[in-house]
Amino acid sequence: MYGVDFTADSRQHTLAPFLALQHPAPPHGRQFQKRISWVEQNRRVILSFPSIPSLCFCLFTSFGARTRTKFRIPKRSPASVRMAVQEASENHWQVAKPVSNSKKLKRKKKRVKMSLVKVSRPSASEGISPRTAKYWYHRYSLFSRYDDGIKMDEEGWFSVTPEDIAVRHAERSGTGTVIDCFSGVGGNAIQFARRCYHVVAIDIDPQKVELAFNNAKIYGVEDYIDFIVGDFFQLAPFLKGDVVFLSPPWGGPTYSTIDTFTLDLLKPKDGYSMFQVAQKITHNIIMFLPRNVDLNQVEELSWLSSPPLNLEIEDNYVESYLKGITAYFGDIAWRSPT
The missing domain is CATH 3.40.50.150 (Vaccinia Virus protein VP39)
Known part of the structure; x- marks a missing residue:
């Protein structure tokens, strides 16, 4: 066990009730947990760690009031991770806890009424063939009064001058x-x-x-x-x-x-x-x-x-x-x- 002590503030500290921190996975991919035992006695704090690297990491993160902790947000969804900050008094430490993705706000689904629209198609009685079908869809640009009984043969569909011209x-x-x-x-x-x-x-x-x-x-x-x-x-x-x-x-x-x-x-x-x-x-x-x-x-x-x-x-x-x-x-x- 390695011991580290520092002088606490003159104001009484109430240590946060967290006893475990999730650390990033080591290079070999296994996750482990560092347990920190806090003992406050005679204005001295003794920290016990299993290893020196863990000690350095905890010392860096323990001064949360003076440093920033950056959390990497998954690229797949910038809003998929939310952080909940548990605050104590003015000089107390802060701990950021990632919140599960399952706790997302439920959005109300709006029902949209869809109405079927009847799409008109050319008929053989109008002198329409597969060759001239595309001109039929522009029939009102050829004759604005087409529905009143305009008649054309196959050649007329692609040879008539548009009405505006x-x-x-x-x-x-x-x-x-x-x-x-x-x-x-x-x-x-x-x-x-x-x-x-x-x-x-x-x-x-x-x-x-x-x-x-x-x-x-x-x-x-x-x-x-x-x-x-x-x-x-x-x-x-x-x-x-x-x-x-x-x-x-x-x-x-x-x-x-x-x-x-x-x-x-x-x-x-x-x-x-x-x-x-x-x-x-x-x-x-x-x-x-x-x-x-x-x-x-x-x-x-x-x-x-x-x-x-x-x-x-x-x-x-x-x-x-x-x-x-x-x-x-x-x-x-x-x-x-x-």
Whole structure:
């Protein structure tokens, strides 16, 4: 037994009733317990220890009022270990005891009422195929009055101009007669009719013309549109109008896989031939083209006329997503929306 004594404070000390301390596990992993016997006699304290290392550890921890004891909190949960401090009087020693994880505060579980929401899905009667199903989920951006009886075929789902962009085209066209050379299911023709005096809607597919007429009735503008089944290139010499709108087929959804879309990929003829035919009607031309089109080629179109036409290129977004670009030629370039 090794003896150590020190002079106690003038005030009477009441020794804490703890007789055992849990020490960290030794290197070999076994845990042991050091028992400390306190004997206070004649203002001298005798401490008995089994070994000198234990004596040094106890002397260091016994002056708890003057030193800090750090406890390592498990990484798995910073709040999983709580410390309970047993305090005596002002100058008394303090002992920190780890509290078991089982004594956690019980949290009341809130019951959340869940309501089932019916998810609508496309049906075959709407002309939806696996190829066009993704467009169906954006149907209200194509036609805001879709639920009132709008009809489209498979090609119409990925070729119709979104309504917000069609409205923009109509605002820039003015109030004269507009010739929609590839009207499809009527997305642009309907918006032109709502703001212009007269619209000539041309498409070579009789089914699309029938669908466009049905959709125009839903918007109440069928009386302002002349629907014509025919080939634009054959009808062009007989047409007269203030604005020509060109939104030819882009070749299907695969156009987006091309790094640079060139004008020769447009259908049914290349963009240069199409533009020259439109120029014979009027020099005020609107072209709605893919977002990845070669802009240098678009600029070249303005030089096909003498003198060169004014040109304005506009990016068209729907819900922060770039859908395409619109080129305005002639007097409607840089025109304020009406």
